[in-house]
Amino acid sequence: MAVHTSQSVAKAAGDDVARGRSRGTGTPPPPGKFRRALSVHWYAWTMVAPVVIVIGVIIGYPLVRGIWLSLTDANERNVARSIGVNELPATYEFVGLDNYADALTGGQFLGTLGWTLVWTVSCVGITFALGMALANILNRKIAGRSAYRMALILPWAIPGFVSVFAWRFLYNEERGLLNKILGGAGIDGIPWLNDPTWAKFSVIAVNVWLGIPFIMVALLGGLQSIPSEQYEAAEMDGATAWQRFRHVTLPGLRPVSTTVVLLSTIWTFNMFPVIFLLTRGGPGESTQILVTQAYKFSFEISPRDFAQSSTWGVLILVLLMLFAVVYRRVLRTQGDNW
Amino acid sequence: MRRGITATALVAALALAATACGSDEESGGGSKSSGELSGTVTWWDTSSVGTEDKVFKKIAEGFEKKHPKVDVKYVNVPFGEAQNKFKNAAQAGSGAPDVIRSEVAWTPEFADLGYLAPLDGTAALKDESDFLKQAAASTKYDGKTYAVPQVIDSMGVFYNKKMFKDAGVEPPATVADLKTVAEKIKDKTGKTGLYLRGDDSYYFLSFLYGEGGDLVNASDKTITVDKAEGVKAFGVVKDLVESGAAKTDATDGWENMMQSFKNGDVAMMVNGPWAVADTLTGDQFKDKANLGISTVPAGSAGQGAPQGGHNLAVYAGSGNLDASYAFVEYMTSVETQAQTAGELNLLPTRTSAYAKQQAVDSEIVQFFKPVVETAVERPWIPETGSLFAPLNTEYTKVLTGQTTPEKAAKATGDSYRKLLKGWK
Numbered sequence: 001m002a003v004h005t006s007q008s009v010a011k012a013a014g015d016d017v018a019r020g021r022s023r024g025t026g027t028p029p030p031p032g033k034f035r036r037a038l039s040v041h042w043y044a045w046t047m048v049a050p051v052v053i054v055i056g057v058i059i060g061y062p063l064v065r066g067i068w069l070s071l072t073d074a075n076e077r078n079v080a081r082s083i084g085v086n087e088l089p090a091t092y093e094f095v096g097l098d099n100y101a102d103a104l105t106g107g108q109f110l111g112t113l114g115w116t117l118v119w120t121v122s123c124v125g126i127t128f129a130l131g132m133a134l135a136n137i138l139n140r141k142i143a144g145r146s147a148y149r150m151a152l153i154l155p156w157a158i159p160g161f162v163s164v165f166a167w168r169f170l171y172n173e174e175r176g177l178l179n180k181i182l183g184g185a186g187i188d189g190i191p192w193l194n195d196p197t198w199a200k201f202s203v204i205a206v207n208v209w210l211g212i213p214f215i216m217v218a219l220l221g222g223l224q225s226i227p228s229e230q231y232e233a234a235e236m237d238g239a240t241a242w243q244r245f246r247h248v249t250l251p252g253l254r255p256v257s258t259t260v261v262l263l264s265t266i267w268t269f270n271m272f273p274v275i276f277l278l279t280r281g282g283p284g285e286s287t288q289i290l291v292t293q294a295y296k297f298s299f300e301i302s303p304r305d306f307a308q309s310s311t312w313g314v315l316i317l318v319l320l321m322l323f324a325v326v327y328r329r330v331l332r333t334q335g336d337n338w
Numbered sequence: 339m340r341r342g343i344t345a346t347a348l349v350a351a352l353a354l355a356a357t358a359c360g361s362d363e364e365s366g367g368g369s370k371s372s373g374e375l376s377g378t379v380t381w382w383d384t385s386s387v388g389t390e391d392k393v394f395k396k397i398a399e400g401f402e403k404k405h406p407k408v409d410v411k412y413v414n415v416p417f418g419e420a421q422n423k424f425k426n427a428a429q430a431g432s433g434a435p436d437v438i439r440s441e442v443a444w445t446p447e448f449a450d451l452g453y454l455a456p457l458d459g460t461a462a463l464k465d466e467s468d469f470l471k472q473a474a475a476s477t478k479y480d481g482k483t484y485a486v487p488q489v490i491d492s493m494g495v496f497y498n499k500k501m502f503k504d505a506g507v508e509p510p511a512t513v514a515d516l517k518t519v520a521e522k523i524k525d526k527t528g529k530t531g532l533y534l535r536g537d538d539s540y541y542f543l544s545f546l547y548g549e550g551g552d553l554v555n556a557s558d559k560t561i562t563v564d565k566a567e568g569v570k571a572f573g574v575v576k577d578l579v580e581s582g583a584a585k586t587d588a589t590d591g592w593e594n595m596m597q598s599f600k601n602g603d604v605a606m607m608v609n610g611p612w613a614v615a616d617t618l619t620g621d622q623f624k625d626k627a628n629l630g631i632s633t634v635p636a637g638s639a640g641q642g643a644p645q646g647g648h649n650l651a652v653y654a655g656s657g658n659l660d661a662s663y664a665f666v667e668y669m670t671s672v673e674t675q676a677q678t679a680g681e682l683n684l685l686p687t688r689t690s691a692y693a694k695q696q697a698v699d700s701e702i703v704q705f706f707k708p709v710v711e712t713a714v715e716r717p718w719i720p721e722t723g724s725l726f727a728p729l730n731t732e733y734t735k736v737l738t739g740q741t742t743p744e745k746a747a748k749a750t751g752d753s754y755r756k757l758l759k760g761w762k
Contacts, residue, residue: 076451081429083655088452173587174594174603194536194588196740282537283588284735299422302447302724303757 063317070099070310076303092307099311108293109312113319115200116269116289123207123268128261130208131215136249138216139223149220156213164277167206168193171278196286199279203287207274211267215260222256223249258331265327266320290316376407377658379665382424382435384417384648389615393681401668408661417441418538421723428453428653436656437665440485442476442647443722449484450720455654455662456482462652462663468672472710473687476718477649485649486670487687489678491610492643492706492713493544498622499630501527501605509632513548513574516606516635520583523605533595533604534578536586536737539729540644541608544634546571547642547714553725554754556717559761563729564751567639572736572743574637579737586737596620608634610646614683614702631705645713647687679703685710721757728753 038045072092080090103109138149155163170177171192179189192202226249234244250257270291275281281288281296288296290312298309381398385391395412402410413435415423421444427434428448440448448454457463463486466474473487497509505526510516520531535541546552551567554560562568578584585604587594596613598604600620609617614629623629634643650669652662668674672694675686680696685706697703716722732746741749755761 076425076429079429081431081452083428083431083452083653168590172590172594174585174598194586194738196738199588279589282731282734283738284731284740286740299426301727302421302425304422304425 066310066313069306070314071096072307073098074306074310076306079306095307099307100315103308103311103315109290109315112285112288112290112293115287119200119204119207119289120265120268122204123211123271124261124264126204127208127211127215127264128257131212132219132257134212134216135219135223136245138220152216153213155210156217160210160273161277163210164206164274167202167209168278171202193279194283196283199283199287203275203278206278207268207271210274211264215264218256218260219253222253226252262324262327265323269320270316374407375405375661375664377661378409378411379437379658379661380411380413380435381437381665381669382413382415382420382439384415384420384439384441386612386616387414387416389619390612390682390684393615393678397674397677398665398669401665404668405661405664408665410665424448425451425453428655431655434653434655436653436658436662437669438651438653439488439648440651441723442645442649442718443716443725445476445485445649445651446479446718447720447723448651449479449482453654454484455652455656455659456484457486457652457663457666458483460663461660462486462650462666464667468688468690470687470689470710472645472713472715473647475715476647478718479720485651486666488648488650488670489611489675489684490645490647490687490710491612491685492645492709493541493608493610494631494633494643494706494709495606495635496599496609496613496617497606497630497632498599498602499628500622501529501602502630505605509630510606510635511633512636513545513578513638517578517581517583519606524582527605529602530582530585530598530604531606532578532584533598533607534575534584534586534737535591535595535608536579536588536734537591537730539726539733540646541591542571542575542729542733543644543714544608544642545574545637547644548634548637548639549574550637550639552714553729554717554758554761556719559758561751561754561758561761563754564747568747568750569743571637572733572746575733576736576739576743580739588734588738611682611684611702611706615681631702633709642714643709643712645710645715647685724757725754728757 071094073095074090074092078090078092081088134152138145138152142148173179173189173191173194176192178192182189191198193199230248230252231244234248239247269289271289272291272295275287275289275292276295279287281292285293294309294312294316297305297312379401383391383394383398385394391414395414398410398412402408420438421441424434424438424440424444425448428451434453438448440454445454463483466483469487470490473490474483477483477485477487495509501523502508505519505523507519507522510519516532523529523531546563546568549567549571551565551571552562555562575584579586585598595607595609596616599607600617600622602622607613617623617629618626633641635641650666652659652666656662670687672686672688672691675688675691676694676696678684679686679691679694679700683700683702685703686692686694686697691697692703692707716725729750732741732750735741736743736746
């Protein structure tokens with residue numbers, strides 16, 4: 001999310017410059033272009049200055065510090081700390097790209113990345129498909145439509161950790177409701193969170209449940225902005241329901257769905273609370289995604305390994321930026337104005 | 339394209355609404371005036387919620403009666419989170435308590451990181467010679483004393499006497515017996531024999547020691563967990579779960595263990611004195627006599643229960659050191675220890691507290707006293723508190739069938755070598 005915001009600001013600024021340049025009528029720009037731009041656009045610059053400064057402080061400083069830490073061997077034992085009578089200076093050293101080499105050659109990062117990708121793709125795919133189906137259902141005139149809408153937005157309205165803990169109770173192998181229901185039907189209980197494969201299935205199910213409302217509401221908004229004339233025209237031309245969906249609804253939803261998919265992907269990739277609260281990355285390390293593992297390095301193991309944690313954090317950032325760039329490229333070639 | 343932009347804006351607005359973050363911060367501190375103690379003492383207790391915490395809160399607040407100007411703030415922090423929570427707060431220099439109940443293995447680590455105030459010669463440490471040797475061992479680091487022992491403990495097998503009678507079995511003396519007992523219980527009552535906690539490797543230690551293994555050997559600086567004995571011990575717990583003699587969980591272990599045992603879904607669990615008060619609140623133990631405790635089952639190399647316990651330590655950055663020292667002294671006094679022995683069956687750390695009537699009357703204290711004396715001590719080095727995280731991961735993996743005992747022992751050993759530079 002943070003990445004996205006700062007990019008759009010940079011982009012907005014970039015657009016400004018680009019527009020200024022495109023106004024040139026072929027003559028080489030006279031000197032003092034910058035000063036002239038300043039005198040023309042000073043108002044705009046003053047307007048964005050607070051945002052730029054705040055983002056610089058809130059995002060820029062931690063980012064730079066994180067990158068710096070990832071190039072050192074900082075951990076709990078060698079960072080500076082002053083506790084009452086004890087003054088301890090920092091003794092960590094610069095180690096260059098060693099941490100990155102370790103992360104990219106060791107099996108742990110790549111293994112975790114593999115599962116993180118599976119998790120992201122399956123969550124986003126399933127959530128989007130279900131959200132789309134529900135949005136289409138709720139876009140018709142059915143009795144009690146607003147009640148359904150309210151009910152479907154509920155998972156979103158409950159604080160995340162509350163719903164995740166509720167799921168944890170449901171999943172409990174001995175006393176959970178799900179296994180009680182299965183037991184009632186004469187089926188053996190399933191080790192929802194105690195078996196690595198089932199645990200993966202369980203975390204995805206919870207995340208889908210949590211993610212549907214957002215997608216549904218966004219797509220519903222998109223659906224309502226598609227003019228009904230298009231549907232009428234398609235019907236006049238004898239298009240079937242499926243054809244109408246394929247050729248009217250989907251293209252009409254494009255601007256919304258591309259944005260929604262990008263956002264969901266970034267969120268799901270970094271979906272900390274679901275994994276952390278449901279399984280703590282367990283059993284073993286089987287449901288650990290990159291973010292929760294980075295958290296573990298920094299807060300759960302001892303001595304807390306700040307360097308490795310920052311390294312993973314920077315790698316996550318790089319991966320997501322690459323994804324965003326590629327995604328926009330693909331969209332642009334398909335004619336979307338991003 | 340305007341519509342597209344509106345839709346995008348809508349999505350962005352929804353996105354903003356869906357993100358949230360929060361933080362909590364609390365500042366401790368206090369002031370010192372001449373003569374009488376005053377100010378606030380914040381104490382992070384890690385005892386079990388529902389039973390132990392009530393008693394400790396009551397005792398802690400009793401300190402205010404002795405020192406009317408001192409305000410004791412009792413905070414119960416879940417045991418599983420306290421170590422990291424304290425380290426975060428201590429390092430940040432804000433939000434840390436004045437006094438922390440520090441598990442024995444955490445104490446040298448906190449001391450090594452410079453988070454604890456040395457207690458030699460302060461009001462916290464009175465009649466030092468009264469403390470049991472085993473209990474005092476973990477409070478010493480680098481020639482200084484950094485904590486005062488509060489309770490000492492070990493582990494045993496808790497069993498449901500009625501279920502044992504129904505199945506016609508006796509408490510198991512060895513791991514082999516444990517399996518036969520579990521089988522008989524399954525035949526006669528349909529219930530599982532043992533609950534083996536699977537998300538906390540502390541519960542694995544008695545099996546490791548029973549096979550003659552250990553985590554590390556501090557005297558010659560070697561890693562021992564990946565030796566043959568360690569592999570064997572992983573094999574033992576794996577076999578217990580796979581043969582159906584024991585059941586386990588990878589999450590919510592404490593909760594599931596206590597519920598299963600209290601409801602009579604399992605006949606046994608491996609546990610320590612800290613679980614007694616909570617166990618006695620269960621349906622099966624309305625008659626307290628139904629709870630039996632015996633020694634941990636012996637492995638191929640004999641019996642080995644781990645020695646654990648808790649100390650009280652003072653945060654070096656506390657703004658109210660004098661009151662904190664006095665509070666620690668009060669919380670570890672003979673009277674307090676006698677009271678917790680009587681009400682909670684916790685083992686005192688002072689020799690003279692064992693002579694008190696409450697301790698003499700508590701069967702559980704009497705049972706565990708010899709157990710503690712022969713229990714296996716861990717090396718009290720700064721890294722001892724770090725040994726559990728890697729072991730937890732591998733232990734759970736073994737129990738859930740994700741890895742073999744050989745691989746688990748090797749992986750644990752490898753992470754220990756990373757942790758303990760230069761050890762073999």
